[in-house]
Amino acid sequence: MSAAAPLENIVLIGFMGTGKSSIGRLLAAKLGFQLLDTDHLIVQRAGMEIPEIFASHGEAHFRDLETAALESLRARSRCIIATGGGVVVRDANRALLRELGFVVALSANEEVIFERVSRNSRRPLLQTEDPRATVQRLLAERRPLYAEAAQLTVDTSHLTHAQIAGEIIEKAAAVFSWQDAA
Numbered sequence: 001m002s003a004a005a006p007l008e009n010i011v012l013i014g015f016m017g018t019g020k021s022s023i024g025r026l027l028a029a030k031l032g033f034q035l036l037d038t039d040h041l042i043v044q045r046a047g048m049e050i051p052e053i054f055a056s057h058g059e060a061h062f063r064d065l066e067t068a069a070l071e072s073l074r075a076r077s078r079c080i081i082a083t084g085g086g087v088v089v090r091d092a093n094r095a096l097l098r099e100l101g102f103v104v105a106l107s108a109n110e111e112v113i114f115e116r117v118s119r120n121s122r123r124p125l126l127q128t129e130d131p132r133a134t135v136q137r138l139l140a141e142r143r144p145l146y147a148e149a150a151q152l153t154v155d156t157s158h159l160t161h162a163q164i165a166g167e168i169i170e171k172a173a174a175v176f177s178w179q180d181a182a
């Protein structure tokens, strides 16, 4: 097993709307792994939905809860860990992601992302006067951070879910020395 991936988890990172939750569900089903989602853990533990956490306590508090959620997963193995789009913003989180397993970034072009995130209004960071400009700015800030944290990046813009999952499983099989995957 590679020293860079001590635990047999696949950690999904990427901007809002890149498909982390859907791909996470598919990977978990295909591999028989448990699906864990840091946003869900935060909501469960805080007893509040994400927009409420941002509104009542601010983004910095949400980021603290996000770091705590990652730290709580250190003993887990054979999990798919889906994360929120801003998890890479903190330096400490990027190191933690690597400790947790094989880190895969899902990417997509700006048009695809904007089209996908426009379908719901649950994301507090995009409740701005010009959500398109916000997406553009956050993408510019975060792209280098996803690239730095990830061991594999898959552009999801023009691939089916099955193709994306297949590529991730193929690479994970090599990283974890699985004999019979895919």
Ligand code: S3P
Pocket: 014, 015, 016, 017, 020, 039, 050, 083, 084, 085, 086, 087, 122, 123, 124, 125
């Ligand atoms: C965020 C992304 C969200 C959620 C929160 C903050 C971000 O997760 O963690 O609203 O900073 O990009 P998704 O990427 O699952 O939408």
